[in-house]
Amino acid sequence: MERDKKARRLRVLLKHETIALVPNGFNSDSSSSTAILRLTCQGLLKQDFDGKLVPDLAQSWSVSDDLRRYTFQLRKGLTFHNGNACNAHKVAWNFTRLFNGGTDSLLTRDYQDIEAVNVLSEHELEFVLKRPNAAFLPNLAWRTYIVDDTYDQPCGTGPLRLQTWQRGSHVLLSRFEGYQGVHAAPDVDEVRLEFAPGIEQRVARIRQGDIDIVESVPSSAAEALAAEGLLHSALTASKHRSVMYFNCKKGALTTPKVRLALAHAINREALMHAVTGGTGEVVDGMLAASDPAFVTTPTIAYDPDRARQLLQEAGVSSKHVFRMVTTNTAPFSQVAEQVGKDLRAIGLTVQFTGYDDPPWWPYMYLRGGWDICLQGTPARPHLDTLLVRELHSQGGFNAGGYACSEMDSLIDGARGELDVQKRQQAYARIQHKVQAELPFFSLFAMDNMVGWSPRVTGFTPHPSGGIDLSGVQIRDANVSPSSFTTEGERQ
Numbered sequence: 001m002e003r004d005k006k007a008r009r010l011r012v013l014l015k016h017e018t019i020a021l022v023p024n025g026f027n028s029d030s031s032s033s034t035a036i037l038r039l040t041c042q043g044l045l046k047q048d049f050d051g052k053l054v055p056d057l058a059q060s061w062s063v064s065d066d067l068r069r070y071t072f073q074l075r076k077g078l079t080f081h082n083g084n085a086c087n088a089h090k091v092a093w094n095f096t097r098l099f100n101g102g103t104d105s106l107l108t109r110d111y112q113d114i115e116a117v118n119v120l121s122e123h124e125l126e127f128v129l130k131r132p133n134a135a136f137l138p139n140l141a142w143r144t145y146i147v148d149d150t151y152d153q154p155c156g157t158g159p160l161r162l163q164t165w166q167r168g169s170h171v172l173l174s175r176f177e178g179y180q181g182v183h184a185a186p187d188v189d190e191v192r193l194e195f196a197p198g199i200e201q202r203v204a205r206i207r208q209g210d211i212d213i214v215e216s217v218p219s220s221a222a223e224a225l226a227a228e229g230l231l232h233s234a235l236t237a238s239k240h241r242s243v244m245y246f247n248c249k250k251g252a253l254t255t256p257k258v259r260l261a262l263a264h265a266i267n268r269e270a271l272m273h274a275v276t277g278g279t280g281e282v283v284d285g286m287l288a289a290s291d292p293a294f295v296t297t298p299t300i301a302y303d304p305d306r307a308r309q310l311l312q313e314a315g316v317s318s319k320h321v322f323r324m325v326t327t328n329t330a331p332f333s334q335v336a337e338q339v340g341k342d343l344r345a346i347g348l349t350v351q352f353t354g355y356d357d358p359p360w361w362p363y364m365y366l367r368g369g370w371d372i373c374l375q376g377t378p379a380r381p382h383l384d385t386l387l388v389r390e391l392h393s394q395g396g397f398n399a400g401g402y403a404c405s406e407m408d409s410l411i412d413g414a415r416g417e418l419d420v421q422k423r424q425q426a427y428a429r430i431q432h433k434v435q436a437e438l439p440f441f442s443l444f445a446m447d448n449m450v451g452w453s454p455r456v457t458g459f460t461p462h463p464s465g466g467i468d469l470s471g472v473q474i475r476d477a478n479v480s481p482s483s484f485t486t487e488g489e490r491q
Contacts, residue, residue: 016357
């Protein structure tokens with residue numbers, strides 16, 4: 001069958017491929033999966049381009065004064081991509097199945113306070129929590145998708161539906177006419193998502209002229225690409241942190257003194273300039289200074305002599321081998337090179353291994369054997385989400401195995417604290433404790449740079465750092481890319 005040559009087609013370049021596209025599943029809790037799932041699935045709420053919570057499947061909601069009862073009114077006439085109705089019963093089913101043992105999901109920790117999900121009518125439901133939880137609404141707008149009873153594909157209600165996933169090549173999405181949402185659907189017929197982990201790969205694809213939107217533009221090349229008329233680009237206020245995680249369960253780094261020594265060895269200012277060209281910021285604490293929850297903590301300055309002294313006191317010599325790992329996705333090879341150089345300068349022996357992503361995320365990161373891990377951490381919807389996932393002893397992202405009963409109590413107490421001032425005080429104590437014990441060491445933060453070609457209009461970088469195609473249009477349907485689908489890709 002001959003294709004419509006004037007079909008409105010959009011090509012998007014992501015940093016890396018994903019392992020899975022199972023909504024709310026363990027293997028799909030990644031930046032790459034999120035970019036695709038947000039185009040195909042909706043949640044009850046979403047974050048708009050100003051960072052505010054707005055309706056998505058819900059048309060309105062209300063919250064009790066004690067932050068324990070949340071009532072949602074759904075839009076009427078909602079349908080999934082397969083034609084089935086999306087109603088309050090299906091929304092409730094999505095949450096109850098998280099806890100029935102039939103799915104492997106990190107969301108069980110985010111929603112551990114749910115006591116009941118009550119369907120009030122076909123288009124209304126309520127969540128009853130065991131205790132107050134200020135992170136509940138932000139979590140709903142983050143990586144929680146409402147889908148139909150399918151496991152092998154994202155059958156959601158989003159503006160685009162899954163057409164084809166050809167592993168190692170691309171994901172093809174097509175327009176869903178039944179979409180309802182607060183923002184306009186992209187005015188395209190198809191979206192093809194491809195992957196390029198390396199800086200050189202991304203720049204080469206942009207210069208070919210067959211890419212419309214780029215998830216992450218190398219800052220070193222952005223100005224030249226704009227001057228050549230190939231790409232517009234803009235920074236998003238995402239404050240993506242680059243973090244040095246330590247193995248707190250086994251080896252020399254179980255001792256906080258050794259972790260402090262390694263922190264003193266890193267020249268973060270030089271590292272930040274080398275990687276971002278000076279557009280980032282050194283993170284002097286657990287969070288970037290621009291984060292609303294940031295509090296000032298004692299600075300861990302670049303001090304190689306102090307690092308050597310601490311290592312000597314701890315009995316660690318050059319005979320000890322530190323295994324350092326990271327992803328091959330840019331810019332982390334460059335981060336690893338600089339960090340390894342700094343650690344070797346204080347007399348340490350460092351063995352470095354880089355992994356392709358996937359399977360770097362989540363398997364090498366969460367389950368691989370390492371002493372030091374360099375990992376990018378995108379913005380979380382709420383500080384509680386970061387704390388529960390990365391610092392709690394039962395946290396799904398606690399890759400270094402940090403375990404502290406006092407920290408667990410602080411996190412649990414802050415989550416259930418109704419008094420805002422007391423909650424902020426608890427968050428401050430947590431940040432001071434992190435700086436004192438260093439389960440991880442924040443290096444620098446940088447805004448993500450997103451790019452789009454001149455043929456694209458209506459595109460706005462999203463503060464989450466992801467790709468949001470709401471309202472996107474193609475200026476001229478006859479401009480490349482011409483025809484990138486093949487016979488058989490359409491259902």
